[in-house]
Amino acid sequence: MSQQIDARQRSYVHYYCPCPDVSKSNNNTGEDEEEDIVESIPDFDVNSPRIHFSTFPISKLYFCDDCHQIRCPRCVQEEIVCYYCPNCLFEVPTASVKSERNRCARNCFQCPICQNTLTVVASTEPPPPQPSASSNSSASTTSGAPYYLSCGVCRWDSQEIGMTFEKATGLALQLQKTEDERPDVKEFDHLKDHFEKHLRLSAPSTTLPSSLLSIPGISSFSNRYGGGGFTHPQQKSDDVAKYNNTIKIENDDNLVHDLVQLKDVNQITTLTQRMNQLSDQPYKVERLQPQRIHLRTKRVKRCRSCRHILIKPEQKAQATRFKIKLVALNHIPKLTITSLPKLFLNQSTEIILKFSNPLYEEIIVDLALKKDETTETTEYAKIKLLAPHFNITPYNEVWEYDEQDFNISSKGRPSSTASAPKPDIGIYERRGNYTSVKIEITPLAEVDELKVRESTPTTKSLFFWTVIGLGPVVNPATVKPPAPTRSPLTNNNSNVAPTRTNIN
Amino acid sequence: MPKECFAIGKRAVVCQDTEMKGEIDIGSGTVLHPQCKILAESGPIIIGSNNIIEENVTIINKYHIFSYSTQKNIHNIYINNYSRQPTPLIIGDENVFEVGCYVEGSKIGNKNIIEAKARVLGNTSLGDNCVIGAVCSTKKDEAIPNNTVIYGDHHNRRTQTASGGVSFNK
Numbered sequence: 131m132s133q134q135i136d137a138r139q140r141s142y143v144h145y146y147c148p149c150p151d152v153s154k155s156n157n158n159t160g161e162d163e164e165e166d167i168v169e170s171i172p173d174f175d176v177n178s179p180r181i182h183f184s185t186f187p188i189s190k191l192y193f194c195d196d197c198h199q200i201r202c203p204r205c206v207q208e209e210i211v212c213y214y215c216p217n218c219l220f221e222v223p224t225a226s227v228k229s230e231r232n233r234c235a236r237n238c239f240q241c242p243i244c245q246n247t248l249t250v251v252a253s254t255e256p257p258p259p260q261p262s263a264s265s266n267s268s269a270s271t272t273s274g275a276p277y278y279l280s281c282g283v284c285r286w287d288s289q290e291i292g293m294t295f296e297k298a299t300g301l302a303l304q305l306q307k308t309e310d311e312r313p314d315v316k317e318f319d320h321l322k323d324h325f326e327k328h329l330r331l332s333a334p335s336t337t338l339p340s341s342l343l344s345i346p347g348i349s350s351f352s353n354r355y356g357g358g359g360f361t362h363p364q365q366k367s368d369d370v371a372k373y374n375n376t377i378k379i380e381n382d383d384n385l386v387h388d389l390v391q392l393k394d395v396n397q398i399t400t401l402t403q404r405m406n407q408l409s410d411q412p413y414k415v416e417r418l419q420p421q422r423i424h425l426r427t428k429r430v431k432r433c434r435s436c437r438h439i440l441i442k443p444e445q446k447a448q449a450t451r452f453k454i455k456l457v458a459l460n461h462i463p464k465l466t467i468t469s470l471p472k473l474f475l476n477q478s479t480e481i482i483l484k485f486s487n488p489l490y491e492e493i494i495v496d497l498a499l500k501k502d503e504t505t506e507t508t509e510y511a512k513i514k515l516l517a518p519h520f521n522i523t524p525y526n527e528v529w530e531y532d533e534q535d536f537n538i539s540s541k542g543r544p545s546s547t548a549s550a551p552k553p554d555i556g557i558y559e560r561r562g563n564y565t566s567v568k569i570e571i572t573p574l575a576e577v578d579e580l581k582v583r584e585s586t587p588t589t590k591s592l593f594f595w596t597v598i599g600l601g602p603v604v605n606p607a608t609v610k611p612p613a614p615t616r617s618p619l620t621n622n623n624s625n626v627a628p629t630r631t632n633i634n
Numbered sequence: 635m636p637k638e639c640f641a642i643g644k645r646a647v648v649c650q651d652t653e654m655k656g657e658i659d660i661g662s663g664t665v666l667h668p669q670c671k672i673l674a675e676s677g678p679i680i681i682g683s684n685n686i687i688e689e690n691v692t693i694i695n696k697y698h699i700f701s702y703s704t705q706k707n708i709h710n711i712y713i714n715n716y717s718r719q720p721t722p723l724i725i726g727d728e729n730v731f732e733v734g735c736y737v738e739g740s741k742i743g744n745k746n747i748i749e750a751k752a753r754v755l756g757n758t759s760l761g762d763n764c765v766i767g768a769v770c771s772t773k774k775d776e777a778i779p780n781n782t783v784i785y786g787d788h789h790n791r792r793t794q795t796a797s798g799g800v801s802f803n804k
Contacts, residue, residue, distance in 0.1 A: 285783045285795045
């Protein structure tokens with residue numbers, strides 16, 4: 131049972147975005163467009179490791195209307211719209227983002243142990259012993275003055291490190307003083323003061339368009355090349371006086387001594403915990419402190435070639451809708467594997483792929499393995515497409531309300547039964563806006579491969595490779611009869627099946 | 635088969651739709667939500683006072699096979715089980731068993747919180763004031779000390795809390 135679940139979890143359908151293939155010629159202007167493009171698509175090698183970087187599930191893909199191409203997360207350009215705190219959903223104005231070091235300036239903190247959000251809790255006062263009842267009875271369960279932070283997941287609280295607050299709001303401000311006392315902050319301020327006059331001598335920093343702000347480090351890049359144009363480099367280095375350290379930190383010999391005597395690994399911090407507190411990265415759990423929560427951004431995504439906006443979110447942090455949402459799910463057919471029986475070596479099995487059409491027009495799909503073939507024998511498997519050419523009826527919203535109409539495909543034809551005028555070979559089912567087709571696979575070796583090609587609607591054509599992973603192949607000779615022992619799998623690699631799809 | 639016998643304390647609430655089998659003793663003030671299962675298969679279950687047992691919770695007292703062994707020895711273990719005395723599963727006071735959890739341990743202390751879909755397996759015993767986080771499980775056959783918290787995706791990270799803080803509204 132668990133093996134079946136594992137196989138389903140490891141099976142997938144991923145789409146390939148050709149953006150890394152720079153050598154493909156992009157200037158196809160011939161009339162016989164389909165043939166040209168067919169030849170220019172480079173051969174798709176499923177087993178090369180670079181495939182992992184360029185195939186994506188359909189949920190992660192976008193679709194550019196102008197270029198009529200799939201865009202993947204790697205080939206979109208991003209621009210930042212706004213910065214917000216994921217906990218309090220407060221939109222931080224862009225000017226104060228830098229001064230607050232990209233963190234929330236209000237009450238949002240992160241647990242140092244488990245990195246979940248901390249809540250502000252009031253400590254309860256113990257009920258007073260004398261019965262000066264009326265005024266104090268209400269105070270016995272409500273808040274006292276010292277507030278502290280507590281984590282709901284790991285049950286850590288800031289009283290363990292002695293951190294309490296006077297007021298429940300503006301906690302970051304209350305912590306500001308202790309933050310400024312930290313040795314690394316003080317040293318950095320000294321450095322800034324020392325170099326201040328030299329910074330002012332160089333040309334003022336160029337203002338960058340906000341589109342480039344998403345690349346970290348770019349402002350320092352432009353300063354170096356845009357600013358130092360007129361100053362003589364030799365003169366510049368002479369002006370800088372020697373800097374003396376003002377803060378001295380002693381080596382902590384006790385720490386080494388304590389670490390050597392550790393009996394239990396739970397007493398030191400994990401790597402994640404240390405990386406979340408970069409200022410001093412302590413080894414001891416008691417020295418971990420809650421950090422302010424990092425801000426997140428809302429970004430606009432653009433197509434790289436035509437600069438057309440693909441995704442545009444709303445400005446407000448609480449709004450989850452998008453003003454413009456050109457995602458691949460709404461434009462290209464979605465492939466899912468609906469039936470995947472266990473794959474045995476040298477035994478032919480049929481899997482069923484379901485193609486569902488999101489458009490309001492009918493689409494005609496041409497499936498092919500590489501270069502227009504419908505059967506293929508590679509060293510890994512023998513694959514036969516039983517239905518290389520079929521159409522999918524358009525999407526109709528009425529079907530969401532009335533189940534009855536769902537069964538009838540367009541033009542009043544009943545769903546695929548023997549009474550259809552042409553026999554639909556290889557088509558398993560045709561309902562609503564989807565069609566399921568059968569593909570026969572005979573695995574010959576441990577890894578399974580399949581290549582299929584699709585085409586787009588009548589006005590334009592679009593083709594893309596898809597990779598279908600089918601899970602492990604079991605060698606039946608080594609499966610023991612059911613017993614308390616579990617049957618071993620011959621190979622735990624997931625099977626990768628590349629499919630190229632052209633949609634007509 | 636153990637005889638069916640329920641002893642329910644005063645001010646306890648046992649909803650309809652609960653499945654109870656075997657010898658069960660429920661303390662005063664305890665609330666059993668609908669759709670929970672208390673199965674005292676291999677011994678009685680004694681539940682203390684003021685507990686909250688939410689929907690879909692399964693509390694079982696059953697036989698445990700201590701180790702996986704080959705075909706030969708399983709036969710011997712079954713014989714040994716039949717001759718064991720029935721051991722009760724004792725649950726203390728003021729515990730909260732959240733929705734969907736599964737409890738099979740040998741002893742549960744007081745003031746524990748077993749969060750949604752958590753599992754207490756095998757022969758483990760919980761102390762007082764522990765928290766078993768959502769979807770976390772204990773190992774079989776261990777004694778969890780007081781004030782332990784089990785949390786996280788690798789569900790075996792533990793830390794100790796300070797003893798204060800949580801009070802039930804009465």
